[in-house]
Amino acid sequence: MKASIISAMILLLGMASASAFERQDLQKLTETGSCGGCDLRGAKLQYKDLGDANLKGANMRDSILKQINLSQAKLMEADMRRSDLEKANLTAADLEYAILQDADMEKAVMTGVNLRRTDLRSADFDGAEMENVNFQDADIRKANFKRANLTNSNFSNAKVTEVNFKRANLVGAIMTKAELNDANFTRADLKNARLQETDLRHANFYRAHLTNTDLSGARLSNASFWGADLSGANLEGVSGLNQLQLDTACGDEKTVLPGNLSISECAP
Template identity: 35%
Template sequence: MSAPLDQHREAAGTLAQGGSCKRCDLTGQDLTEADFANADLTGVTALGATLVRARMYRVNADGADLRGANMTGAVLANGAFTDAQIDMATLIDADARWTNFKDAELSAANLSRGDFRDASFRDADLRGARLTRGRFEGADFGGADLDQTDIRGADLSGARGLTQAQVGRACGDASTLLPGRLIVPVCRAR
């Protein structure tokens, strides 16, 4: 059962001050341009929430359920999303530099044009995700599942932990930048 709307507004006000909303239910809420910098969102549920251009700098969202959330243009830099469920979420143009997505579920998520430099995707599930034209220099992909991941135009040239086996299950194009001698199959028309 979802909390009343007044409770959501109160939680957003508390979060704007770097407060805590552990295990809050923000499902379906419109939190466009909300300021959650330094907030504790551990275990929060925000299924399908609108977090467009939200300021979530240094947020702790470990174990959060953000499936289907729209985080277009959100600032997630230096955040913690370990073990978070971010499947089918939209992170287009997101700033997630130095963010920890270790063990996160990001299947079918759209990370297009995002800045994920020095982020950790260690052991993350990126199956079917779109990383098109994103920046991933210094990002750690050790153990990440890239099966059917679209990396067309992505800059992975300085990424760490990428193997030929991982990249071989993804797809890209001539503008995809990869480290070393890794080769990515060309995406087929969808």
């Protein structure tokens, strides 16, 4: 019995040390504003001003980073899994190849951020400001972008399966060849978005705005367009689309449809 208790204490101590940051690394960051490759696991850095900091390859798992200023910071290859970045400022930061799996980015300001090839699985971007963000080749599966502003952001070739875009602003977004099957676009604004050759099987476009959206060559099997506005949308060469799907949507004389399909005109 005593041996079991001792073994458990050793295990707990080992887990605690494994999740603790290196104090000298935290001191270096505090004094210089940079700490590439540092161990900052679980560090409490909320409200800190680390604009333009070099944190390339840093281990920042489980860190508290609420309202931190990381604008223009170099965070390439950083491990930020499960970190709390609520209301953080990451304007123009570079996070290429970083890991943000399960991170809390609610209401973060991320305009112009580079998230190319970044792991964003199950991250929460609810209400985040993300105009002109580069998501190319990123893994975004099961992430939450509810009410996020993603105007003119680029999702080309990204894995975006089962992502929540409910009420998101995706005006002018580029999603060419992205994997968007099972994505939720309920009431999302996709005006002038580019979704050519995109996988949209089982996607939900309930009351979405798809005015002048380019969906040419997209895969639309079992996608729902109930109440969606497809005025001026281009659906040339799509696959898996049938008349029943269009019967619940509306468009106009500029809507381009394949084959003998038709669509009702939207009410003025």
